[in-house]
Amino acid sequence: MTMTQPTRHEPIYQRLASHYRDVIHAGSLAPGDRMPSLRTLMRQHAVSLSTVLQFSRQLESEGWLEARPRSGYFVRHPRRSALARVAEPRLDVAPDPAQYVGIHARVSEFVARRRLQPSKIDFSAARCAPELYPGEALKNAAIRALRRQPDLLVSPSQARGSRHLRSVLAKRAINIGLALSSEDIQITNGCIEALNIALRAVAQPGDTIAVESPTFYGLLQILESLNMRALEIPTSPETGMSTGALELALQTYPDIKAVVVVPHLQNPLGSMMPAAHKQQLLRLCQHHDIALIEDDSYSELANRSDAQAASIRAIKSWDTGGQVIYCASLHKTLAPGLRLGWMAAGRWQARVEMLKYAQTRSNEELPQLAAAEFMASSQYDRHLRTLRGKLDVQRAKTAEAIATYFPAGTRMNLPDGGLTLWVELPGQLSSGAVFDAALDAQILVAPGWLFSNSRRFDHFVRLNCGWPYDAVLDRGLRGLGEIVGRLAHRLE
Amino acid sequence: MTMTQPTRHEPIYQRLASHYRDVIHAGSLAPGDRMPSLRTLMRQHAVSLSTVLQFSRQLESEGWLEARPRSGYFVRHPRRSALARVAEPRLDVAPDPAQYVGIHARVSEFVARRRLQPSKIDFSAARCAPELYPGEALKNAAIRALRRQPDLLVSPSQARGSRHLRSVLAKRAINIGLALSSEDIQITNGCIEALNIALRAVAQPGDTIAVESPTFYGLLQILESLNMRALEIPTSPETGMSTGALELALQTYPDIKAVVVVPHLQNPLGSMMPAAHKQQLLRLCQHHDIALIEDDSYSELANRSDAQAASIRAIKSWDTGGQVIYCASLHKTLAPGLRLGWMAAGRWQARVEMLKYAQTRSNEELPQLAAAEFMASSQYDRHLRTLRGKLDVQRAKTAEAIATYFPAGTRMNLPDGGLTLWVELPGQLSSGAVFDAALDAQILVAPGWLFSNSRRFDHFVRLNCGWPYDAVLDRGLRGLGEIVGRLAHRLE
Numbered sequence: 001m002t003m004t005q006p007t008r009h010e011p012i013y014q015r016l017a018s019h020y021r022d023v024i025h026a027g028s029l030a031p032g033d034r035m036p037s038l039r040t041l042m043r044q045h046a047v048s049l050s051t052v053l054q055f056s057r058q059l060e061s062e063g064w065l066e067a068r069p070r071s072g073y074f075v076r077h078p079r080r081s082a083l084a085r086v087a088e089p090r091l092d093v094a095p096d097p098a099q100y101v102g103i104h105a106r107v108s109e110f111v112a113r114r115r116l117q118p119s120k121i122d123f124s125a126a127r128c129a130p131e132l133y134p135g136e137a138l139k140n141a142a143i144r145a146l147r148r149q150p151d152l153l154v155s156p157s158q159a160r161g162s163r164h165l166r167s168v169l170a171k172r173a174i175n176i177g178l179a180l181s182s183e184d185i186q187i188t189n190g191c192i193e194a195l196n197i198a199l200r201a202v203a204q205p206g207d208t209i210a211v212e213s214p215t216f217y218g219l220l221q222i223l224e225s226l227n228m229r230a231l232e233i234p235t236s237p238e239t240g241m242s243t244g245a246l247e248l249a250l251q252t253y254p255d256i257k258a259v260v261v262v263p264h265l266q267n268p269l270g271s272m273m274p275a276a277h278k279q280q281l282l283r284l285c286q287h288h289d290i291a292l293i294e295d296d297s298y299s300e301l302a303n304r305s306d307a308q309a310a311s312i313r314a315i316k317s318w319d320t321g322g323q324v325i326y327c328a329s330l331h332k333t334l335a336p337g338l339r340l341g342w343m344a345a346g347r348w349q350a351r352v353e354m355l356k357y358a359q360t361r362s363n364e365e366l367p368q369l370a371a372a373e374f375m376a377s378s379q380y381d382r383h384l385r386t387l388r389g390k391l392d393v394q395r396a397k398t399a400e401a402i403a404t405y406f407p408a409g410t411r412m413n414l415p416d417g418g419l420t421l422w423v424e425l426p427g428q429l430s431s432g433a434v435f436d437a438a439l440d441a442q443i444l445v446a447p448g449w450l451f452s453n454s455r456r457f458d459h460f461v462r463l464n465c466g467w468p469y470d471a472v473l474d475r476g477l478r479g480l481g482e483i484v485g486r487l488a489h490r491l492e
Numbered sequence: 493m494t495m496t497q498p499t500r501h502e503p504i505y506q507r508l509a510s511h512y513r514d515v516i517h518a519g520s521l522a523p524g525d526r527m528p529s530l531r532t533l534m535r536q537h538a539v540s541l542s543t544v545l546q547f548s549r550q551l552e553s554e555g556w557l558e559a560r561p562r563s564g565y566f567v568r569h570p571r572r573s574a575l576a577r578v579a580e581p582r583l584d585v586a587p588d589p590a591q592y593v594g595i596h597a598r599v600s601e602f603v604a605r606r607r608l609q610p611s612k613i614d615f616s617a618a619r620c621a622p623e624l625y626p627g628e629a630l631k632n633a634a635i636r637a638l639r640r641q642p643d644l645l646v647s648p649s650q651a652r653g654s655r656h657l658r659s660v661l662a663k664r665a666i667n668i669g670l671a672l673s674s675e676d677i678q679i680t681n682g683c684i685e686a687l688n689i690a691l692r693a694v695a696q697p698g699d700t701i702a703v704e705s706p707t708f709y710g711l712l713q714i715l716e717s718l719n720m721r722a723l724e725i726p727t728s729p730e731t732g733m734s735t736g737a738l739e740l741a742l743q744t745y746p747d748i749k750a751v752v753v754v755p756h757l758q759n760p761l762g763s764m765m766p767a768a769h770k771q772q773l774l775r776l777c778q779h780h781d782i783a784l785i786e787d788d789s790y791s792e793l794a795n796r797s798d799a800q801a802a803s804i805r806a807i808k809s810w811d812t813g814g815q816v817i818y819c820a821s822l823h824k825t826l827a828p829g830l831r832l833g834w835m836a837a838g839r840w841q842a843r844v845e846m847l848k849y850a851q852t853r854s855n856e857e858l859p860q861l862a863a864a865e866f867m868a869s870s871q872y873d874r875h876l877r878t879l880r881g882k883l884d885v886q887r888a889k890t891a892e893a894i895a896t897y898f899p900a901g902t903r904m905n906l907p908d909g910g911l912t913l914w915v916e917l918p919g920q921l922s923s924g925a926v927f928d929a930a931l932d933a934q935i936l937v938a939p940g941w942l943f944s945n946s947r948r949f950d951h952f953v954r955l956n957c958g959w960p961y962d963a964v965l966d967r968g969l970r971g972l973g974e975i976v977g978r979l980a981h982r983l984e
Contacts, residue, residue: 154829337643337856358710
């Protein structure tokens with residue numbers, strides 16, 4: 001049994017407590033499992049009975065273990081289960097056409113405030129720590145590519161992207177049910193450029209695009225910058241965009257030209273769309289002959305532990321008529337320092353290639369070669385397994401801290417993957433007030449008003465879990481919980 | 493006196509002829525200069541009298557030297573002076589609003605034809621051979637950057653671009669009269685993205701943008717893809733866009749939102765805008781309160797040999813009110829494998845930063861660090877001097893070949909810098925016919941119809957001079973000359 005090295009000043013019982021928290025988070029000990037006996041623990045860690053009792057009682061007091069008379073300690077269902085799930089959206093609220101724009105101004109305000117008041121702890125991004133990525137292997141792959149092709153940086157690159165990378169992506173896409181050739185793929189500057197181009201390929205300024213509500217502000221920003229109108233469709237935190245609500249919207253607004261969805265680990269909800277739901281959505285888009293833009297940047301971060309997730313299939317895998325524009329990114333899964341995305345645009349492929357050429361020409365070759373070398377090896381799947389495992393622990397610890405530190409009435413779902421949590425504040429408390437107070441305490445959060453053109457999600461915050469959980473983050477969440485508690489108390 | 497090493501099979505007199513062609517091209521021996529005496533040449537190159545006579549007579553027959561009785565050989569004005577200059581544009585032709593669009597279809601046709609019929613010799617690009625760029629130094633700089641910051645590829649990059657690169661660019665911009673701080677600069681994916689963003693910052697779909705006529709098809713493509721309308725303003729092959737014609741257009745079309753110009757080595761004309769002309773253009777834009785978008789991708793390729801060029805100043809250097817959006821690229825001057833451009837957008841800077849973020853997020857850090865390291869050293873200026881010298885020779889040899897091989901009536905300017913030549917075919921011969929026939933002979937040219945939405949430049953071709961001149965290129969130009977001759981003959 002490996003255990004982290006002791007740090008100075010940390011009593012041994014605390015190290016053991018921390019170790020067993022990790023073991024439970026990682027699932028090696030699941031709720032209901034019996035803990036090793038006190039005698040076994042003493043022998044295994046070479047500690048005294050009083051130390052074993054001390055850390056066991058601490059874990060019991062934290063809600064990780066429960067003592068059953070004459071049976072010893074058992075792993076409990078973690079306390080986060082005490083938090084109610086986020087409510088399903090109301091479907092009877094008609095989308096409000098007055099609320100199509102405004103995200104630029106909000107993002108600007110957010111950025112300006114962030115610049116004015118620097119923060120020590122940043123929960124606002126959807127970003128993992130650099131050490132969670134294969135920096136060393138990618139660095140070496142890049143150096144090898146430069147040595148192999150010494151004139152790489154002074155030679156023009158291929159318009160669609162490196163053939164090698166496109167082949168690797170096409171091969172990996174088999175895992176999500178896609179039969180693509182390298183010719184079907186266009187490399188882009190991240191998924192953000194792919195979404196820009198997809199929208200420009202299928203819609204004109206003034207057109208309406210159906211999006212999930214809430215959704216990531218990057219998408220709302222793209223739409224506003226392209227003078228397109230975002231029609232926000234109620235979206236379940238469990239199963240994604242409501243097809244019923246979408247169908248109603250398609251009947252009401254004839255100028256909807258496309259639907260954009262994040263079917264796997266939707267940002268910010270974390271929802272996973274069931275297979276039947278995906279097929280229903282595709283049929284709707286086919287029936288109304290509008291483009292379905294599938295942003296699949298996160299599926300590699302979804303756990304493969306249950307049956308549904310084990311067979312993650314892209315919506316495009318059911319698409320026979322080229323109705324779906326599939327977009328994805330390596331930014332969150334492989335390397336945040338690479339701006340690599342890609343798209344397979346079905347019937348719009350030629351137009352997509354032309355728009356990409358007119359917008360930014362080809363991507364540089366070097367990062368593509370480095371990524372392709374790593375992804376073609378078994379290292380990539382190994383890295384993804386490790387990354388998912390680490391995110392699990394970080395997400396669980398963050399969720400646990402929220403359950404511990406935030407006041408009653410806080411609600412939250414715990415998605416089975418991904419790097420953020422979507423937290424509903426108690427009593428409709430404004431995330432703007434929380435954002436302000438948190439910034440005063442040098443803590444940055446992403447307020448709910450960044451995720452919709454409406455004010456519907458003002459009482460939510462999105463919190464990042466991308467960093468290895470440590471005392472600083474724990475202090476940040478405790479501080480945040482106190483702020484929420486104080487502000488919620490004033491509301492009463 | 494250095495001389496290239498002899499290659500096997502090449503007679504010594506031919507090597508000497510080639511050497512003196514280079515010397516004359518490079519300007520070390522100027523028209524009117526006396527050649528060294530036969531005796532001096534014999535001693536200097538350790539060759540026989542018959543060899544000296546042989547290469548001198550060859551150069552005489554090629555038109556490089558003339559023999560004057562009892563005085564010896566003198567360098568002649570090169571034969572290209574026999575070619576008339578391209579005509580100035582007619583200013584009394586009103587721009588035709590029916591011709592605003594169509595470049596996508598033409599470029600698609602061009603690309604499709606190029607794919608169907610592969611060519612052996614490509615004169616169509618505006619691109620230099622990789623060996624003209626500092627590949628080795630950039631490669632080493634990239635490797636050093638990776639070693640210095642091992643987690644470079646897995647760490648997020650800065651939104652505006654690497655601070656180091658922006659500082660280097662700001663410092664170099666002093667040379668063209670710009671006083672910028674690194675905060676005034678936004679790094680982009682090449683000048684193409686800078687132009688996209690500049691246009692999106694100042695204009696909406698449906699708006700009209702005044703451009704040079706002819707202009708590079710990349711710009712026309714951007715405008716068409718943004719649903720903006722290109723109003724083509726007559727442009728002098730010598731002094732650039734006609735301010736008179738622009739003024740008239742501004743009075744006629746009230747929906748012009750911006751003017752885009754390439755003041756230095758305009759593509760495809762090669763024109764250089766005089767300082768007074770630049771100021772006049774700026775005053776016009778200020779008076780009408782429209783944006784002036786200055787694309788300065790080529791000024792580093794302009795010779796510094798005459799007084800005008802010695803003091804190349806950006807139009808933005810006279811701009812006090814933030815009216816000018818300056819855009820530039822490192823693509824042609826530093827490395828065709830890097831997609832690095834930049835912009836300084838004056839009063840639109842905040843909007844430009846937002847659009848860049850919404851379109852492609854930040855640029856990757858690695859290429860920026862490699863470029864910055866090289867550009868901060870004295871190597872960059874040394875490289876630029878060498879590059880300009882090589883382009884001079886390549887341009888002169890290409891011009892000479894055109895003068896030699898193309899039929900009478902061909903017209904051409906020889907710009908004092910840059911990497912392309914703009915050639916007017918005799919008797920209004922269609923470049924489409926030349927393009928077709930040349931492609932059958934596996935020679936690719938850029939037909940004039942790529943450089944305008946009108947058919948006004950159908951009897952031009954743009955020819956690349958970016959590759960070191962050799963027998964293959966010479967054969968290609970001879971073949972092209974024969975095709976033009978044959979087709980022109982049929983017209984008569």
